[in-house]
Amino acid sequence: MLNLVLRDLQYRKRQFAIAIIGAGLVFALALLLTGVRGGFDTEATATVEAAGADGWIVKEGVSGPFTSISVLPTRTAGSVLADGGVTDAAPFLASPNRLRPPGATENIGVNVIGVEPGALGAPVPDEGEALTAPGQVVVDKRADASIGEQVTIGGREYEVVGLLSNRTYFGGIPVAYMTLSDAQELIFDGAPLANAIIFTGNLTSPLPGTTVLSDEAVESDMKVGLAGAIGTIDLLRVMMWIVAAVIIGAVVYLSALERTTDFAVLKAVGSGSWSLAIGLSIQAILVSLLAAVLGVIIATALTPGFPAPTSIDVWAYVTLFAIAALVGALASLAALRRVLKVDPARAFG
């Protein structure tokens, strides 16, 4: 029976190629959306983990340092360091702003992070040098700037001294690290304030009026603003699975219609209805899996140039193939019904 399935695929190759290409494109889009959704998780994790902190001290009632402008005095870092369990502490300032890349006429979104050069939270660039003095920035490559170039942030000019990869948050908005003093100048007119005090070790005596957040709590808070986008992506993915099922289902159904006499003949010579139905399901699942393979190839080719950060892990591929098999099985249901109902006497015409 498998031979019959494969031969029919071969015989109707153009018909099935259309289904594979159509469903493959839909699977590629679904996979890219999965990657974008994954990117929301990984970008937040990468940015938070890059700070290298064991805890984040924020003003009491504040949900996270990246989403609130409630501030603490910079000197709080000294009080934190005085705690016996703390091994290091530094002020951390984060705020969204606008960046104009060199030679550009339009601004792009940027997430400014102010840190003390060489202190806890200071970035280690993938290319170029670390921050050493005011007037310097280390930016994510998505900011479209090169080392040595001048970029404008909030109307002030900074020299790009280092570049980072995959350091974004809030849906692919690049991070620009600058010295704490530059960030305070830009955001608070030089007032010695910070969003958080980050520290390593164990804080044994929490400071009054503050809250200590873990990395996970900070990450979770960063993603709250993306809940709508994540929900939309999840919905779109489900719709795409359905579209893929409709494409494959339509082709398999039309193929089954064309083969009505074949099925009647096969029943007339002793084939069971369910045996034919299973063959048809296998055919739809095979088409769907081939479409998934094509989808993976297309998604892999498109990922590098995709505007949003994408992160497609192995699990996403495994899920894609599992869903593709399910899509194939569901797509064959209408055709199955048809096969089961075929009267073998119809073979006589």
Added chain:
Amino acid sequence: MKTSELRISDLTIEYTRSGYAVRPIDGLHAEAGDGELVLLLGPSGCGKTTALSCLAGLLTPTEGTITVGETEVTSLDGQALTDYRRYGVGIIFQAFNLIPSLTTLENVMVPMRIAGVDRATARARAEELLERVALQERMAHRPDELSGGQQQRVAIARALVHDPPMIVADEPTAHLDFIQVEGILRLLREIASPGRLVVVATHDDRFRPLADRVIDLTPGTASNEDEELSVSVSPGEILFRQGDDPDYVYVLRSGAVEIFRERTDGSEEQLGTMASGEYFGELGPLLGLPRSASVRAREQTELTGYGPQAFRRWKASRPARGTPDGQSQKR
């Protein structure tokens, strides 16, 4: 040694189509001996294919029994019926019905693979049969690369794979030219041999000399060609009923009749009425078709019934006036 006698007793097949009961086969009795080539002869619509479907175990008759050898086909169900379809009968279709995506060899292997025969054995058997039908050079070709006659030979090889005691063939030469027809008929004649009965449904009377036995399914007979008789029917009396064999064309001398169809739910669909001077029921006797409607007298009615030849004579002698054909065709 297996035998393949065929016994058909009181076979009646009735089904519903568009709300009407259609009875293409009504009380058929027939017998055929082991190894015979049997013709099921009759015009289109007389129930040949329907009867073949019953012989092949693809259709359950309304009444009656079919026995092939020791097997009562009409009492089979479930796995026994599947086994009968696999091993008890080989089918040859009018339109060949080969699977277009498979090669000649694979088409012949299909029934064996369905029955669980291993690939090597099935292949060897298929090759042997294709050699027998002189298609050993065409084993790797697809059906669309074969002529009609070659496709039908593949179908014959496919029907023989399990060496069944009966082969049924539905108009096996309908799509073939006369050269191909000769080859197929010779092959069918050859495979009808001790242990195997071949039943061929055809409308072509020219095949009669080839057959060992003919089962004529033509409705009615032309024995009344020249007859003419007077008929008198009382109010409410049925003159003839839908599905009856045709006998005469009727001309109304006096009175009136109503023509109606009987639906399977018991209701009647009125088709019209006929009055004095009009005629009805001519298509059945002239074309050999069963009555497609019933006729009942509305009042005391006198009619003349004409055999087909007598009716032609009556019509030719009749003045030009008369009822429209469409009206008169309601039988």
